[in-house]
Amino acid sequence: DERSILSDQNSRFLVVTNREPIVIKGDQIKHPAGGVSQSLHRLLLKEGGIWIASRDSGGPDQLHVESSEGPGYDLERMNIPANLKSEFYEGFSNDVLWPAFHGCPEFMAPAPSFYSSYDQVNQMFARKIGKVLCTANPSVVWIHDYQLTRVALWLRKEHIPNLPPLAFFCHIPWPKKEHLTYISEHKEIIEGLLSHDLIGFQTEQDRENFLQATTSFIRNTEIRPDGMIRWNDRLIKAISMPIGVDSAMFDRMANNPRNLAKAHAILTANQLGNNARFLISVDRMDYTKGFIQRFEILRKLFSINPELRGKISLLQIAVPTRTGQKVYRNHQEKIRQGVLAINQEFGDKNWLPIISIEETLDQETLSGLYRLAEGALITSTIDGMNLVSQEFLASQHGGHGVLFLSRYTGTATILKNATAIDPLDPLQSAETIISELALPIELRRNRNLSLLEQIRQNDISHWISSLMSNISSYANIKKSLVA
Numbered sequence: 001d002e003r004s005i006l007s008d009q010n011s012r013f014l015v016v017t018n019r020e021p022i023v024i025k026g027d028q029i030k031h032p033a034g035g036v037s038q039s040l041h042r043l044l045l046k047e048g049g050i051w052i053a054s055r056d057s058g059g060p061d062q063l064h065v066e067s068s069e070g071p072g073y074d075l076e077r078m079n080i081p082a083n084l085k086s087e088f089y090e091g092f093s094n095d096v097l098w099p100a101f102h103g104c105p106e107f108m109a110p111a112p113s114f115y116s117s118y119d120q121v122n123q124m125f126a127r128k129i130g131k132v133l134c135t136a137n138p139s140v141v142w143i144h145d146y147q148l149t150r151v152a153l154w155l156r157k158e159h160i161p162n163l164p165p166l167a168f169f170c171h172i173p174w175p176k177k178e179h180l181t182y183i184s185e186h187k188e189i190i191e192g193l194l195s196h197d198l199i200g201f202q203t204e205q206d207r208e209n210f211l212q213a214t215t216s217f218i219r220n221t222e223i224r225p226d227g228m229i230r231w232n233d234r235l236i237k238a239i240s241m242p243i244g245v246d247s248a249m250f251d252r253m254a255n256n257p258r259n260l261a262k263a264h265a266i267l268t269a270n271q272l273g274n275n276a277r278f279l280i281s282v283d284r285m286d287y288t289k290g291f292i293q294r295f296e297i298l299r300k301l302f303s304i305n306p307e308l309r310g311k312i313s314l315l316q317i318a319v320p321t322r323t324g325q326k327v328y329r330n331h332q333e334k335i336r337q338g339v340l341a342i343n344q345e346f347g348d349k350n351w352l353p354i355i356s357i358e359e360t361l362d363q364e365t366l367s368g369l370y371r372l373a374e375g376a377l378i379t380s381t382i383d384g385m386n387l388v389s390q391e392f393l394a395s396q397h398g399g400h401g402v403l404f405l406s407r408y409t410g411t412a413t414i415l416k417n418a419t420a421i422d423p424l425d426p427l428q429s430a431e432t433i434i435s436e437l438a439l440p441i442e443l444r445r446n447r448n449l450s451l452l453e454q455i456r457q458n459d460i461s462h463w464i465s466s467l468m469s470n471i472s473s474y475a476n477i478k479k480s481l482v483a
């Protein structure tokens with residue numbers, strides 16, 4: 001269903017991301033891996049709006065995406081020349097910013113020309129937003145993530161009359177000063193962010209790191225007593241507003257017999273019979289997700305507790321990601337070898353410790369698998385939030401599956417009573433798994449219900465209301481200063 005963007009004059013949101021929310025294959029529409037685009041996709045289906053992103057697959061440049069959930073949104077797809085795109089995306093975004101922001105300098109592969117391509121593509125995004133703003137009047141321009149830190153800076157140079165509030169959300173951790181300086185252009189990145197009115201971070205720690213970086217590296221900045229940043233003549237509000245999931249939707253999906261049947265089909269296709277006990281993990285095959293550490297945990301688990309062999313497996317949904325980059329291809333190979341090694345060491349002809357599926361499963365099937373699992377194993381060594389852990393709890397509802405949650409995730413700062421593991425300490429993690437799985441079911445169920453309550457309080461609608469209320473309090477402060 002194609003429709004001109006002109007029809008959507010009063011949309012609430014103008015969302016801007018690098019990754020587009022859909023992949024068009026022939027006459028099929030699929031969704032890319034990664035929690036960010038999927039959360040925003042469901043949000044905009046319900047709320048309506050406009051979405052600008054860079055094109056990744058075939059189909060028209062503009063289209064209307066809708067479902068039964070609400071008005072849907074207009075997607076504006078940008079065509080970025082291939083040479084620029086690769087230096088912007090694989091180059092600066094993923095060979096420089098991603099590893100630096102995640103404190104992994106060993107995975108950085110900078111090259112001198114990357115930054116200028118990155119900045120040019122950010123400028124292209126700004127021009128595109130400028131065009132869309134000629135006909136649309138959204139209540140906020142909401143730019144997302146590390147690929148687009150400089151868009152607002154360029155957008156301000158377009159001198160657009162009545163520019164709506166500019167908000168940014170950083171889905172990944174904001175690094176400590178020492179890690180930020182791995183990036184030669186760190187000042188430019190901070191100045192890009194300071195070009196927004198509102199900057200959102202996942203955690204309080206991320207926000208603090210950002211304020212520190214701002215005062216250390218950028219001249220003419222001041223943190224006012226109310227926490228607002230003054231930079232040159234502008235005021236900027238930096239807040240922590242952790243992203244959440246649509247918990248009601250996961251609960252509903254996991255209760256649907258059709259989705260449970262889909263989940264059972266996956267299990268039987270992978271030699272996990274109807275009553276098989278399994279833990280689940282779902283990740284892009286990224287070096288931040290702790291695959292290698294996970295294998296060590298399993299090695300310990302089946303060594304110190306051999307009676308678990310044959311009794312429980314890990315169902316690992318591992319989605320190939322960023323395969324245009326060598327670092328990722330190498331890491332993905334390492335993951336495959338890791339799976340083989342564990343399976344050879346402990347498995348036999350009737351049982352495998354790890355069943356690894358390299359594909360993107362739809363949310364319905366996943367919700368069913370989350371519901372049926374004995375636990376979820378989250379092993380990220382650093383993770384902005386980690387939505388899988390929240391989707392798992394929402395799908396479990398009154399179930400007794402245990403969330404084994406890496407202490408290095410943003411979600412761990414919200415779910416203080418969850419069962420924390422330290423993926424860098426495989427023995428402790430394995431012991432935790434053993435003792436938790438032995439706990440009475442009633443106890444596990446009650447704990448899940450109380451964690452679920454926290455997930456609900458922090459769900460996606462709370463995220464949006466936090467954005468909107470911060471925008472209006474920002475506007476009030478500005479007004480009071482003018483008065």
Ligand code: G6P
Pocket residue numbers: 019033034035036037145146171172321322
């Ligand atoms: C993370 C990032 C997102 C990104 C996603 C998938 O969640 O925070 O911005 O879209 O990974 O990565 P990709 O490179 O495929 O967009």
